[in-house]
Amino acid sequence: MKKTYKRSFDQLAQIVADTNRFFEEQDIDDSLRMKVDLALEELFVNMVTYNTESDREILLEMRPIERGVEVSLTDYDVERFDPTVVRDIDTDAPLSERTPGGLGLFLVLKMADSIYYEYRDRTSKITFRNIMSAGEAADDV
Amino acid sequence: MFEIGFNERGDVVVSGRLDAANAPRAQAFLNEINGSCILDLSALNYISSAGLGVLLSTHKRLSADRSGLELVNVNPHINDIFRYSGFDKLFVIRSA
Numbered sequence: 159m160k161k162t163y164k165r166s167f168d169q170l171a172q173i174v175a176d177t178n179r180f181f182e183e184q185d186i187d188d189s190l191r192m193k194v195d196l197a198l199e200e201l202f203v204n205m206v207t208y209n210t211e212s213d214r215e216i217l218l219e220m221r222p223i224e225r226g227v228e229v230s231l232t233d234y235d236v237e238r239f240d241p242t243v244v245r246d247i248d249t250d251a252p253l254s255e256r257t258p259g260g261l262g263l264f265l266v267l268k269m270a271d272s273i274y275y276e277y278r279d280r281t282s283k284i285t286f287r288n289i290m291s292a293g294e295a296a297d298d299v
Numbered sequence: 300m301f302e303i304g305f306n307e308r309g310d311v312v313v314s315g316r317l318d319a320a321n322a323p324r325a326q327a328f329l330n331e332i333n334g335s336c337i338l339d340l341s342a343l344n345y346i347s348s349a350g351l352g353v354l355l356s357t358h359k360r361l362s363a364d365r366s367g368l369e370l371v372n373v374n375p376h377i378n379d380i381f382r383y384s385g386f387d388k389l390f391v392i393r394s395a
Contacts, residue, residue, distance in 0.1 A: 167318075167320040170318050170320045171320065192345065192376050196347055199318055200347060200348060203319045247384075249384060249385025249388070250385060251385070252389075253359060253362060256359070257355075258352030258353075258355045258356045261348040261351055261352070262347070265380070265383060265384070268383045
């Protein structure tokens with residue numbers, strides 16, 4: 159699957175619908191959906207929110223891999239920002255010290271089984287993979 | 300699909316997907332709440348950091364008056380997100 163989306167949160171519903179179709183067509187296990195949806199939304203929202211100098215559409219690519227899926231988001235004409243290098247969140251902090259925000263990329267790193275970032279010619283590309291564990295795969299047989 | 304409203308007991312019921320597109324509507328609804336509040340999440344099937352931010356900001360505002368949000372009927376997937384985020388240490392959470 160290869161498709162571009164406008165730089166708007168309103169596109170999230172379409173991304174979910176396209177992800178649904180891709181999972182069905184490729185027969186990818188639904189147990190990966192929550193993780194893929196969450197990592198994908200957080201990365202897309204991050205691009206829309208912070209790469210405001212670009213008016214280019216964001217490219218989403220998905221492909222099946224052994225026991226899982228690989229997802230890439232590419233953002234054109236933007237500054238370098240590596241989402242894999244983020245500050246840790248103190249999840250033990252008391253309520254008085256917690257603030258809304260900052261959890262998005264933290265959750266991406268929790269959700270993705272692997273993730274890597276490329277930046278070249280003012281183009282940011284982030285790729286993550288989600289793979290069923292051996293136990294999950296065996297349960298599925 | 301996202302919905303937020305009251306049930307017959309006066310609890311707030313949140314259903315569908317609480318994502319970045321729907322978070323402003325959830326925040327506007329919860330901004331009208333005062334005092335202790337139960338959120339029934341039995342029909343919530345997805346939450347992202349935008350939704351977590353709505354819950355956190357509402358809980359902080361209510362807690363300033365010694366009230367707060369109680370999250371009930373939380374499904375295992377949503378509970379995992381709460382746990383990763385440290386929300387299990389901030390909220391009273393009751394699993395489904």
